[in-house]
Amino acid sequence: MVGMMVGKHEWMMPSIWQFVLASIVQLWLAIPFYKSAWASIKGGLANMDVLVTIGTVAIYAYSVYMLFFSPHRQHEGMVHVYFEASVMVIGFVSLGKFLEDRAKKNSLNSLGLLLKLTPQQVSVQRHQQWVTTPIDQVVIGDILRANHGERIAADGIVQSGEGWADESHLTGESNPEQKMVGSKVF
Structure with missing residues (x-):
């Protein structure tokens, strides 16, 4: 993609290699998106995976058509394919899901550690005595x-x-200030 962004199309990978790599992503790495999208549609809703699936399959299908079937596929010696776009969308969304899962896991671990800080037994005043x-x-x-x-x-x-x-x-402050408590809500 760098070659396309800077106007150096000769830096671009050959279209057939783009097709091979994009096919691996679309037919293997994107399967969780397809399964989630199908389950969402069967449930009568559309989630983000439906959008990702529709967008990436459309880009991939258009690029396959332009590479193999279009009689007008070449313009100035280049085939206009966009395999890299579908791969990047799947890659970025997968990265986002990974980071979200990691953040959820860390927050659940933090909550567990916070709950461990709670004392198991306390001193309570009952009938004028501490028990x-x-x-x-x-x-x-x-x-x-x-x-x-x-x-x-x-x-x-x-x-x-x-x-x-x-x-x-x-x-959550790393350098906590201790606070005075006394005759107020803490």
Whole structure:
């Protein structure tokens, strides 16, 4: 494609090689797009894969026609084919799907790690005494105690005392500023 972009068409790969490489992409690497597009159409909807499939198959079919069947296929000694366009569309969309999947996986891993930060047991005031209980038995209205150096088990309002809370695991800041909590929502 670089040759075409800079006006040096002699740099372009021969049309028959473009056909071979584009055929590999269209008939093998693009199969997941075709399957997804077909399932989407059967479901009565059209997703991005339908657009990618229609566009790339149209480009590929036009280029095959121009290469092998068109009586007017040559203009100034060149065959006007666009195999590289279909390959680039499939390549860019595949790259986008890969990056999206990787981002989803990383965010799910991050959520799992964040959930591991939650303490499993907390100190709850029940009947004027502090009792250690599992976190899943805490209900709205319970008064919890967070001692120095402990993780804060739940959102709430500070009833008494004050301290510092590291909120970097919530904000995502790499250089967190610790925030003073006391007599306010944290």
